[in-house]
């Protein structure tokens with residue numbers, strides 16, 4: 393496997409990052425700064441959050457409703473709110489959600505923060521933009537922290553996501569998801585297709601020799 397997964401599985405790097413991530417760490421993007429608690433997805437280890445921040449900033453956000461599905465530290469929601477969107481941040485990790493309450497206040501923005509397993513608590517809602525940085529390594533997660541990385545050994549996260557997603561898609565709203573070359577994209581695309589969804593790459597960016605892709609998901 394490539395650099396990125398090596399960072400997670402190599403015993404040395406695993407130990408080092410475990411120590412580094414055993415206390416809250418600050419993550420910054422431009423004028424936004426958030427505290428990332430242990431067990432919350434650490435945006436400093438990968439490039440995916442930063443690429444999604446850069447991409448989200450290019451969207452016309454003013455007065456738009458934005459859902460960050462699986463928000464982790466929620467910095468993408470904070471950026472959307474700072475750009476005058478009505479942002480909703482959801483996650484299954486309550487530590488992430490509690491920290492986001494404080495991070496939103498510190499950054500002087502108002503965000504709707506919701507505990508939800510995928511769309512479970514978002515029924516009958518609609519969003520102009522849905523932004524997803526999913527867990528994509530195939531293994532059953534052993535803890536809430538691992539749910540940020542692992543999508544289940546049979547890609548259960550994607551099975552559930554793509555089964556639920558069509559109910560939250562219209563002719564006009566837009567759904568974006570980031571993936572890396574370091575995941576089984578063909579398997580993920582096959583699950584999307586099974587649910588009558590098509591996936592189109594709109595951004596391709598290589599950072600530290602790892603190619604990352606932002607996809608637009610369409611009905």
Ligand SMILES: C[S@@+](CC[C@H](N)C(=O)[O-])C[C@H]1O[C@@H](n2cnc3c(N)ncnc32)[C@H](O)[C@@H]1O
Pocket residue numbers: 433435440441444460461462463464465466468482483484485488508509510524525526527536539540541549
């Ligand atoms: C890769 S992290 C991305 C975090 C954040 N959006 C970012 O870009 O930094 C994936 C997030 O999805 C959350 N997650 C995993 N499974 C979920 C589920 N079934 N429902 C809601 N959130 C989930 C994890 O807790 C984690 O915060």
